[in-house]
Amino acid sequence: MVAGMQSRSTPSARAGGRPRSAAADHAILEATRAALVDLGWTKLTLGDVATRAGVAKTTLYRRWAGKSELVVDAVAELFDELELPDSGSLATDIEGVVLRFAALLGRPETKTALMAVVAESTTDAPLRERVRASIVERQKRLVLEGRQRAQVRGELPVEPDPAAAARTADLVFDVIAGAVVHRALVSAEPVDTEWARRFTALLLSGLAATAGTGPAGPDLSRPPAGSPTRPPVQPH
Amino acid sequence: MVAGMQSRSTPSARAGGRPRSAAADHAILEATRAALVDLGWTKLTLGDVATRAGVAKTTLYRRWAGKSELVVDAVAELFDELELPDSGSLATDIEGVVLRFAALLGRPETKTALMAVVAESTTDAPLRERVRASIVERQKRLVLEGRQRAQVRGELPVEPDPAAAARTADLVFDVIAGAVVHRALVSAEPVDTEWARRFTALLLSGLAATAGTGPAGPDLSRPPAGSPTRPPVQPH
DNA sequence: GGCTTTCGCTACGCGTCGTAGCGTAACTGG
């Protein structure tokens, strides 16, 4: 499930001896999340996690290099729940994924762990790669999915240059993820429906204006009338 | 200089006894930044900071509650350098402040400290208030300054409703600061001139489309011809 | 049944934390 797990047990190695308990893995990661809720990042100790999981402390050190790696794997599992909703229009899709991402950031486990492991990763290159593969890349795929859907719908133009397309995808990803994280964790203000709507409107009209340098296509900021999931609401 | 300092020495208290050494404050904060560069956030110890600063460890604990508070004050001083450039147009102003902010985030002290204290602040309300007052509010003022300048220039419409104006200012702030931080620290990719230009174009065309619901005003995405600080460059 | 690897357990040295206690230094008001 989590990408960073088979990095230690290379399947090409000789396969003799007692296998690692998969149940212990689940127990440890779940205990880690529970400890994050109760204690937060700094007060979390590996000994406490071991006690909660019902395993020996040495078992933890045999599988993970340190606290950071363990927590990355523990919170990475939560990002499996993050999916791109298919609501019929690009605008409501973005609003939906923003709200889901914000709900994930609102959980006490992720709230205290995410920024901490990113902070650690600034001085630890292997950890940064682990964060990228386990968490960041999983979010970025949602952007690529959303763009492809929108292009099929005709809501976004197809960029011919793949390098330029990758640059805009990276830009959009940093804008979405960065804005939500900053709103939720730095400004510490709620990411509610109204904020998501305003943010999406800002982003989409910006995209429409910059992507199509020529005459703009249909208005992307609002879903078409009769949206299946949510009726369009006139802003007062 | 730093806002959180006079919270302990209330000037209304009785003023007898030996005054606190101001030189020690500077030495401690500078030693903290040096230790952040050499050791990073986690390996930084208060005993080491005390040794570098040439003061006793107990002096540190008399002035700051813990590592987080000390680091917040240490990096908050660096944010004094952050200013809004006056380049003649809103677009180049934003590009300039984005590059300056990114340069600040590129320094090893802030890189490792900023995310760490934000992570701490998620489980520590007094610390969150300290971060807000010392660091976040200082950045947000740049947004308000930039908007006012742009309104004087006629580049942005004046929003009559103060509540709505505050909401858009908060939104723009989270988008700018969030995107730059995410690009620099999470994606770990360079915030260079080209990225700043693309991001600014995205933001400004979004602002122009959403703010003026009626007919759009002048094109905000590019400075007027003959910009005093930087000649406009055609994107290939 | 032998080989290999994992697991639980105990114990250990090490470093940091945060505080207490003491004598001294600096500054103020009478």
Add this chain to the structure above:
DNA sequence: CCAGTTACGCTACGACGCGTAGCGAAAGCC
């Protein structure tokens, strides 16, 4: 000038988490 008050440097201390070593037992594969 002297008593009062506060900050400072220094030492020492208990507490705690870290990460590792060593052992016997368990659980698989050939």
